[in-house]
Amino acid sequence: MQIPFFELNRQYLDIQEEIDQAVAEVFKSGWYILGEELKAFETEFSAHCRGGYAIGVGSGTDALQLALLACGVKPGDEVITVPNTAVPTVVAIVAAGARPVLVDIDPKTYTMDPERLESYLKAQQLPLKAKAVIPVHLYGHPADMNPIIEIARKFGLRVIEDACQAVGAEYCGARVGILGDAGCFSFYPTKNLGGYGDGGMVVVNEASLANHLRMLRNYGEESKYNNAVFGYNSRLDELQAAVLRVKLRYLDVWNQRRRSIAGLYRDLLADADLSLPCEAPYARHIYHLYVVRSRERDHLQRKLKEHGIITSIHYPMPVHYQKAYQILGYSRGDFPVAERFSSEILSLPLYPELTDEQIAYICHCISV
Ligand SMILES: Cc1ncc(COP(=O)(O)O)c(C=O)c1O
Incomplete structure (x- = not known):
């Protein structure tokens, strides 16, 4: 697949x-x-x-x-x-x-x-x-x-x-x-x-x-x-x-489908060695991206690619690591949460058109 x-x-x-x-x-x-x-x-x-x-x-x-x-x-x-x-x-x-x-983020919500x-x-x-x-x-x-x-x-x-x-x-x-x-x-x-x-x-x-x-x-x-x-x-x-x-008329249905897919991921990945996204008690998440964390991120990304599953990273470098923003004068270590997460995060495919079978396949490939 x-x-x-x-x-x-x-x-x-x-x-x-x-x-x-x-x-x-x-x-x-x-x-x-x-x-x-x-x-x-x-x-x-x-x-x-x-x-x-x-x-x-x-x-x-x-x-x-x-x-x-x-x-x-x-x-x-x-x-x-x-x-x-x-x-x-x-x-x-x-x-x-x-x-x-820049100020660092909350480790649960990434915000x-x-x-x-x-x-x-x-x-x-x-x-x-x-x-x-x-x-x-x-x-x-x-x-x-x-x-x-x-x-x-x-x-x-x-x-x-x-x-x-x-x-x-x-x-x-x-x-x-x-x-x-x-x-x-x-x-x-x-x-x-x-x-x-x-x-x-x-x-x-x-x-x-x-x-x-x-x-x-x-x-x-x-x-x-x-x-x-x-x-x-x-x-x-x-x-x-x-x-x-035209698209705005579908947005709520599409967002709801994204939430259902996130629910499916949550259930099927419950035993995987991953940190899954949280939804704070105050929040209704619309899952623009479904971002998990793994200490073996690069290995997991390669493995999924071998199974035909394309993932992405949002974002591989925090802003202060970027060449253009060295001028801000920050150093590595200034934002420990954001920095650590940048080496662990992986975005799994999530869009309303994905089928439940495709999500099950992705979860199966993560677990094997
Ligand atoms: C968090 C965030 N801010 C700003 C932007 C900028 O939006 P645009 O690409 O439409 O300029 C994007 C999208 O790329 C984004 O994800």
Whole structure:
């Protein structure tokens, strides 16, 4: 049996008729940027988040950068995040002119440890350079937002959720993305809600932030040819919006199927010599990725490949090991949890189209 890590065309074939029709409508409309499809998708997306204003942008990275700028982050400010994130989280911080500061993670959820955040902030001299914090809902599991928001408020920081991997996940019964000041989403094709190209979304609760973001994404225009602020060109186009509107209607079913597959993995791997993902009592995980840990990670990955099963690693190097981020001045040993995990984690295939037989085969190959 061959099991690829992603098989995006399978999802397309399942909903081909609806996608093809939505795309054809856009072609025929003669309107391709900032039109009715985007407007409708933004309304539907904020309804899915159960609140907030949604602003469609060019990518998840742009969503984070523009959210930081709209929240007033300026060159020389610090923005705090975690070392085990996808590099675009820090790419966005640097693009906003700020300096990324890293704090270690909670070993159960792999997300920001609120105690590390607080001890970093307590150790700083006033006035604080840190202006914002970006907890990352990694793999689709929400970070522990209540203590993070409480600490951020105490120190006057804005909270920007990196929800790029977590569309539809829940924290204490609320959907992620509207818990802090801004929530950022990615529609990269492999995401739970993936487009056929790049795309992203920022969701905010404050109307003034929403207006600022609408200007930032469109050259800084307040109205046509009236530029109120410096801006960018970062708009979710009509084709992607039309595709994503179709897919949004399936998202909850797809996320539920991901959760069932995770349940199957949990049952079938109960006796395997692996650490399995946890779901904190406050969380509804949407399993963008199913990440296990093994001390024999590389051996396990090779063995599965020999059995036709392709796995991946998210991520093989924490941010501060990367050449580009040596400049931050961190050393090996600064973030023991994230560092250890980077050599043990392995992402098993998980997408809604996988069959129970395929999952059973993967689990069997892990155990033999
Ligand atoms: C955690 C995280 N943050 C940010 C991004 C950036 O999103 P995009 O690829 O749409 O720019 C991604 C996705 O790649 C991600 O997984």
